[in-house]
Amino acid sequence: MIINQAGKSSLQVSEILFSPLLTLDELGPMGHIAITYSVKENGCSHSPSCRQRGKHAAEPTTTSLKEFRGHRHHERMCRTCGGADLPALKPEEIASVEELALLLPPRLEAAQRRAEAERVVAARVRAADALDERARAILDGWEWRLAEERQGAEGGSADVLSAVTRCCEDGMCTAEPMCRSIRAR
Secondary structure, eight states: OOBOTTSOBHHHHHHHHTOTTSOHHHHGGGGGOEEEEEEOTTSOEEOTTOTTSOTTSOOOEEEEHHHHHHTTGGGSBOTTTOSSBOOOOOHHHHHHHHHHHHHHHHHHHHHHHHHHHHHHHHHHHHHHHHHHHHHHHHHHTOHHHHHHHHHHHTTSOSSEEEEEEOSOTTSOOOSOOEEEEEEOO
């Protein structure tokens, strides 16, 4: 892992430059940096020297950061190597990376809030769907479905019965009885 002049490792720099929270326009002149990477059959990008690369990876390719992101390779990067080899950055490029790093925390927080809001909406939709399904069972007269629901609410399983039995039917077995589950239909 190479440490640049700003004290950030090349892995940290690659995480900033390849972040899906940044747009190509925000990268500006940083988009023309030449990077070298290799893509495995599963679509994961690796540094040519990465130990996770494996033998089924394509030959290493050198291209611009903008083209790398345009092919969406930054969405499936190796977590070990960072996804590509970056060249040594100039001081003005390091300053640009540090400015881009300041944009990420509020965007990450906003993305997490959006994801949580989507989970809440999905939970509400699932609950509404369950209510709709129950109402449909009532209207259609599906007594068996309502009986399953009632039995499940009472604490028992609606479709599994348990019985304690010995291993022999003749009663000659001295082993402890064991519980067997039987599907009822």
